[in-house]
Amino acid sequence: MAGIIGYGVFIPRFRIKVEEIARVWGKDAARVSSGLGIKEKAVAAFDEDSATIAVEASRNAIESSGVNPDDIGAVFVGSESKPYAVKPTATIVGDAVGASPVMTAADFEFACKAGTTGIQTCMGMVDSGMIKVGLAVGSDTAQGRPNDALEFSAGSGGAAFLIGNDKPIALIEDTYSFTTDTPDFWRRQHAEFPRHAGRFTAEPAYFRHVLSAAEGLLKKIGKKANDFDHVVFHQPNGKFPQAAAKKLGVDAEKIKTGLLTPMIGNTYSGAAMVGLAAVLDVAKPNDEVLVVSYGSGAGSDAFSIKVTKEIEKKRSKPSVQELVAEKEYIDYALYVKHRQKLKALGD
Amino acid sequence: MRDALPLIWRKIPERYTLLGSHCNNCKTDYFPQRTICPHCRSKGKLVDKQMPREGKVYSFTEVHSGPAGFQHETPYFLAIIELPNKVKVLSQLVDSSKDKVKVGAPVKMVFRRIFADGAEGVIAYGFKFKVVN
Amino acid sequence: MRKVSIIGGGLTHFGEHWEISFREMVAEAGAKALHDSKIEGKDIQAIYGGCMASGRLLGQEHVGALIADQLGLNPLPSTRCEAACASGGVALRQGIQAIASGMYDVVAVGGVEKMTEVSVEEASLALGGAGDQEWELFNGATFPALYALMAKRHMLEYGTTEEQLALCAVKNHANAVHNEYAQFRSPITLEQAMNASVIASPLKLFDCSPISDGAAVVILAASDVAKKFVDEPVEVIASAQASDSLALTGRETLTSLKATQIAAKDAFKQAKITPKDVDLAEVHDCFTIAEILAIEDLGFFPKGKGGKATEDGETALNSTVSVNTSGGLKACGHPVGATGVKQAVECLWQLQGKAGQRQVKDAEYALSHNVGGSGATAVVHIYKKL
Numbered sequence: 001m002a003g004i005i006g007y008g009v010f011i012p013r014f015r016i017k018v019e020e021i022a023r024v025w026g027k028d029a030a031r032v033s034s035g036l037g038i039k040e041k042a043v044a045a046f047d048e049d050s051a052t053i054a055v056e057a058s059r060n061a062i063e064s065s066g067v068n069p070d071d072i073g074a075v076f077v078g079s080e081s082k083p084y085a086v087k088p089t090a091t092i093v094g095d096a097v098g099a100s101p102v103m104t105a106a107d108f109e110f111a112c113k114a115g116t117t118g119i120q121t122c123m124g125m126v127d128s129g130m131i132k133v134g135l136a137v138g139s140d141t142a143q144g145r146p147n148d149a150l151e152f153s154a155g156s157g158g159a160a161f162l163i164g165n166d167k168p169i170a171l172i173e174d175t176y177s178f179t180t181d182t183p184d185f186w187r188r189q190h191a192e193f194p195r196h197a198g199r200f201t202a203e204p205a206y207f208r209h210v211l212s213a214a215e216g217l218l219k220k221i222g223k224k225a226n227d228f229d230h231v232v233f234h235q236p237n238g239k240f241p242q243a244a245a246k247k248l249g250v251d252a253e254k255i256k257t258g259l260l261t262p263m264i265g266n267t268y269s270g271a272a273m274v275g276l277a278a279v280l281d282v283a284k285p286n287d288e289v290l291v292v293s294y295g296s297g298a299g300s301d302a303f304s305i306k307v308t309k310e311i312e313k314k315r316s317k318p319s320v321q322e323l324v325a326e327k328e329y330i331d332y333a334l335y336v337k338h339r340q341k342l343k344a345l346g347d
Numbered sequence: 348m349r350d351a352l353p354l355i356w357r358k359i360p361e362r363y364t365l366l367g368s369h370c371n372n373c374k375t376d377y378f379p380q381r382t383i384c385p386h387c388r389s390k391g392k393l394v395d396k397q398m399p400r401e402g403k404v405y406s407f408t409e410v411h412s413g414p415a416g417f418q419h420e421t422p423y424f425l426a427i428i429e430l431p432n433k434v435k436v437l438s439q440l441v442d443s444s445k446d447k448v449k450v451g452a453p454v455k456m457v458f459r460r461i462f463a464d465g466a467e468g469v470i471a472y473g474f475k476f477k478v479v480n
Numbered sequence: 481m482r483k484v485s486i487i488g489g490g491l492t493h494f495g496e497h498w499e500i501s502f503r504e505m506v507a508e509a510g511a512k513a514l515h516d517s518k519i520e521g522k523d524i525q526a527i528y529g530g531c532m533a534s535g536r537l538l539g540q541e542h543v544g545a546l547i548a549d550q551l552g553l554n555p556l557p558s559t560r561c562e563a564a565c566a567s568g569g570v571a572l573r574q575g576i577q578a579i580a581s582g583m584y585d586v587v588a589v590g591g592v593e594k595m596t597e598v599s600v601e602e603a604s605l606a607l608g609g610a611g612d613q614e615w616e617l618f619n620g621a622t623f624p625a626l627y628a629l630m631a632k633r634h635m636l637e638y639g640t641t642e643e644q645l646a647l648c649a650v651k652n653h654a655n656a657v658h659n660e661y662a663q664f665r666s667p668i669t670l671e672q673a674m675n676a677s678v679i680a681s682p683l684k685l686f687d688c689s690p691i692s693d694g695a696a697v698v699i700l701a702a703s704d705v706a707k708k709f710v711d712e713p714v715e716v717i718a719s720a721q722a723s724d725s726l727a728l729t730g731r732e733t734l735t736s737l738k739a740t741q742i743a744a745k746d747a748f749k750q751a752k753i754t755p756k757d758v759d760l761a762e763v764h765d766c767f768t769i770a771e772i773l774a775i776e777d778l779g780f781f782p783k784g785k786g787g788k789a790t791e792d793g794e795t796a797l798n799s800t801v802s803v804n805t806s807g808g809l810k811a812c813g814h815p816v817g818a819t820g821v822k823q824a825v826e827c828l829w830q831l832q833g834k835a836g837q838r839q840v841k842d843a844e845y846a847l848s849h850n851v852g853g854s855g856a857t858a859v860v861h862i863y864k865k866l
Contacts, residue, residue: 013442046420047441047460051472055363055458083460083470092472096363096458328444337419345419354614378729379615406636406734408628409681410620414608415601417620425625425680427729435729437629439620450636461618471618 001175002126003168004161004305005133006065008316009277010056011157011264011323012141014043016335018152024332025147036152037238041265043330044141044156046338050079051089053270054139055096057160061135062097064316065169067162072099073131076121077107078114078138078269080187080194093137104131111185112234113295114138115159115269120175120301122163133164140268145193146341153237155265159273169311170280170289172303176217178209179299186297196296202240205298210234210244213300214292221304225250228304229287232258232275234294236266244292257282258291263324276305278320285309351464355471362473365456367434369396376432400456402430404478407440407448416462424448428476436474443478452478481580483703485713485866488517489825494694494813495663502538502594503550505695509818510551510590513697519709521551524699525584527558530571530591531817536606537598547590564610565766567591568696568820569721569850569859575700576719576861585702591821592695603691607816610853612727624688624767626728626854628680631769633734635682637784640772642682644787646673648768649686649810651796656807658837661822663692663813687768692813696821698828703866714831714846718750718862726856735784737851739858740777747847747860748779755779758862759843760802760830762823764851765809771795774849775803778860802840805830820850820859831865 017040022029033039044053054077062069075097077089090105108114108121115138122134139158144150163172184205187194197205210233218225225231225248233241238261245255258275260267267274272293279289289305318326336342358379360366367378371392375384378398384391407426410417417423424440426448440448441459454476461471490512492505500508506529514521531543540546548558561571568591575589595603608617611626634640650670656662668686676685706713722742725731732738748754755778763778765771772786780801781789789795795803806812806826809819827846829835843865850859 045441045459047439047475049460049470051470052458052460055472059458095359096472098364328442351618358614406629406632408625408632408683409678410622410625410628411678411680412622412624413620414604414617414622418601420620423620425619425621425629427629427734437616437619437621437727437729450632461620473619 001172002123002163002165003172004170005164005166005168006061006067006162006314007159007277007280008057008060008064009159009274009320009323010053010060011042012044012048012053013326013328014045014330014338015040015327016043016330016332020332021152032152038153038262038265040263041153041155042157042267043335043338046340048141048156049083050081050139050141050158051083051092053141053156053158054089054093054137054160057139057158058093058097058135058137060316060318061160061162065162065314067133069098071133072135073103074122074125074134075099075103075105076118076136078110078118079107079140080109080111080114080268081141081143082107099135110299111296112236112268112271113293113299113301115273116293116301119161119163123172123175126163126165133162136161136163138269138273140270142266142268143193143339150194150196153266155267157264157267157274158270159277161273167310168308169314170308171306173306174217174221175301175303176213176220177299177301178213178216182298184296184298201296205296206236206240206294207244209298209300210292210294211247213302214248214290217302217304223304225290227288228254228290230257230279230283230289231255232272232279232289232291234272234292235259235261235275238262260320260324274320277316280307280311281315281319281321283307283311285311352469355469363458365398365400365474367396367398368393376434378434378436398434399430399432402428402454404448404450404452404454405429405435406450426476428454439475441475441477447478455479482582483715484576484579484700485703485706485715486698486824486828486863487701487706487710487713488513489696489698489828490516491661491822491825492695493661494692494815496596497693498596502534502540502592503546505594505693506547506590506592507550509695509697510588513588513699517699517709519586519699521553523586524553524556524588525586526578527553527556527588527590528561528571528574529558530561530567530820532562532564532567532593533606533609533816536609537595537603563857564852565764565816566820566850566852566857566859567817568822569848570820570857572698572820572824572861573719573721573859576716579700579702585705587700588697589700589821590695590697591818593815593817594693595691595815596693600691615727622680624680624683627767627769628683629728630734630773631682634769634772637735638787640787643670643674644791645687645768645772646670647790648765648771649673651790652765652804652808652810655797655805655838656811659807659812662807662811663690664807664811683767683769689766689809689814692815694813694815694818696818696825698821698824706866712832713866714828714863715866716861717864718747718860720746720750721857721859724856726853728854737773737777737855737858739855740774740849740851743858743860744778747862751862753845753862758801758845758847760805760827760840761847761849762806762826763803763808763849765804766814766851768810770851771803771808778847778849797838798841805835805838805840823848823850824861827863831863
C-alpha cells in the first residue's frame, strides 16, 4: 500500500486558556479544565482560516520532504469550517503550493475525520496508479457557540500528509473504516455554529465508532492494540482518547505523544492528523503506530502505520511541539475580536 | 477597493508565492512583476522568477487608523521587507510580538487572508510576513 | 520660450465646507482670482484645472468642463490635470507651458477638491489611490503609514526625533494663525502634538494634514503683457517636474524623495539662483516628515539636518528660510487638488507684500513644492518679483 512520503503541521499562534473562557461565563475553571482534560486552545487570528492553515501545513510538508509539487496529482482538504461554503479550499492550496493546474482537487466534509478520508482517497489513487503523489489535509478553525461546552475545546490547526510510493517515511500497512448514520454533532446549512447531542456523543457515537474501527483493523491484520508503539485517537477533548485506550488495553504512555488537545484544543479535521504528526516527529524507524480518527455523523478510519528509516531525513519543520510552544495568550475580548464573533461590527 | 475579482485572481501567483520577474539582461530581480525592465527597457529580457521567502525588516509602522476593509484589524504592523536579492516588499507583519518588531529583524513569508469583500464576496489571500527568531 | 507671470490669485477658505458645493468653490475662487488680476473673463484663453479624486469622492468627473461652465467661460478649452496631491502643481505647470510655448497670452489655472462629502474611511481610500493600489492599499497601507515608513528610516539613519517632527506642525499652526484662509487658526504646543493619538507610529494626529475642502485659482499671463493688467506681477522663473516609482518599495531610498531632488535641481538651474537665495518656500507637508524631507531635498539644509534645522527655528517666519508661511498643508488645510495652486497664491501674495502679519520681510524669491502620492510626482516652481 501507498505510504506517507511527507507531512507538515500548522497551529495558529494565539491561545486562550480554559480558565479565561470560564471566567467570562462564571464557570468553575478547574472543574471544566479537569473534566475536559484541556488547559488551553489554539485560536486562529482574524486573517487565518482553514485555507491559510491548510496552506501553511502543506508548505511545511513539501519543504520538509522535498517532494516536487509538480508530482502532486490530487489535493483533498478536509474541513468543517470552510471559508467558502461553495468554492474549494483545495484549489487555494493547490495554487499556493505549486501543485496546480494538472491535478484533481476537492474539499471533503465528514466532521472531524474528513482529513483521514482524504488520506484513504489518496492511497487508493496512488495504489491504482492514477496519481504519483496525493496531498491530504485536515484543517479547521473550529467554532463553538459562545457559552456552549464546545467553546472550551474548539481549536484551530491542521496537518498535511503527502501520500506516495517513493521512499516513504512510514508505510500504511492497512486501513479500515466503520461508518453509520449517527447524528451526534451537526451544523445545518446556513447555521453559524454546530449543535451537538451532549452525552449522546460519547457511547453511541465516539466510542462505538472508534472502538469498532480499531477492533476491525486489528482483527484484519491480526494484531493487538498494545502491540503498537504509539496510538493516536481522535481527540475531541483530553479524556475520550484515554478512555478509548483503556478499553482497547493500550498502555496510557502510548497515547501521550499524539495527544495534543490538552494544549491546543480539538482541531477537528486536524486532530488525529496533528497527533500522528507529533508521533512522526519523534518516532524511530520500525516504530508501529495505530491511528483512529472519528468524525461525527459518524465514522472512524483506522490506520496501521510502520515508520521507516527515511523518517530521519524528512521530519517536518517546525515540529508539532515547536508549534505548540510558540504561543501568545489572548483574553476573551481579543478572542471575540479575532474570531469575529462581534456581530455589531458588521462586515 | 472591493469587488476587485479579476485583479485578485490575476495576481494569485504573485500574492500566493511571491512570483516576481528577473531581467536576463541586467540581472535585476523585480517584485511585483514587471512587463518592461525599467533599467534596460527595450533591451530587457524579463522572465518569471520566484522571490526568496525570507528577508529582513527595512522599516515598519504600527497602524492605528486603518482604511475601509482593514479598520477592524487595528492596530497592525505594516513593514517594508528587504529580501536578500535587494527586492523590497510591503506587507503586514503578523504573529510578531511588539518587542521583536525592529528594523533588521529576520522575517519569513506566511500565507494569510489579505481582505474579504464583505461577508459574501470573494476572499483575497496572499503573503504576509512574520518575525522569526 | 516666453516668460510667464502670475497676475492674480483667489482662494476659498480651506476647511470643512458643509454649506458650499464643489462647483460653488470653483466659482468663488475663480471670481476672486479674476478680481485680483483685474481682468475679465474674455481676457482668458484657456483653463487648466487640478483635481485628484472627484470621481471617487463625488462621482463627478469631467472637471475641466465643469470649471469652464461654472466660471461662465464656455467655450474656452479647459483641461483637468491629475497627479494625485500634485494635481494643482501639475495644472500650474501646464498653464505655464501653454503660455511659454506662445500658444496663449492669458490662462487660468485652478485647483479644487471636495473631500467631506464622504466618510473619513472613504476619503482615505480615495487618497490611497495616490499610492500603489495593487501593492500598497491592497496590503493595508494608508498614507500616514507610507510616510511613517519613511519617518522610521529617517529617524534611524539621521537621528531625527519625534519632537522635531512635531515642531514642524507647531510652526505651521503658528503661521496659520495669521492666514484668514487657513483651516486651523489656533496655535498648538509641542506637548499637545507629542501627546496626540498615534495614527501610524511614529506619526501622531498633529503630524498629519487634515481632510479639507477648498479651491484655488491663479491667473497667468505672458510677462510681456502682464503689466497691462496689474502693477506687480510675479514672474515664474522656474517650473520643473519629476517622477519616481509609484510604490515606496521601488525607491532607492526612503529618506529622500528623488523626484523632489531632481525637480529642485532643474528648477534652481532654470532660475539661476541657489537655495540660499530663497526667502520663502511653500513645501508639501502632507505629513511633518514630508516637510523634513522637503527642506533637505530642496537643498535648504543638508540631508539629515532637516529635523535639527526645524528645532533650531531655521524654518520659522523670517528666519533662514520661511517655510510654509500659509500654514502649509498641515494647518492651512489640504484639499488635495487645490494645494499646488494655493501654494502659488501664497508665493504671489508674499512677493507682492500682501501677506499681512505673516509677511516675509523683503521677500524677493519664493518657491513652491508640490508632491503627488508618496513622492512619485514632484513639482517645483520658483517665483520672483518683477
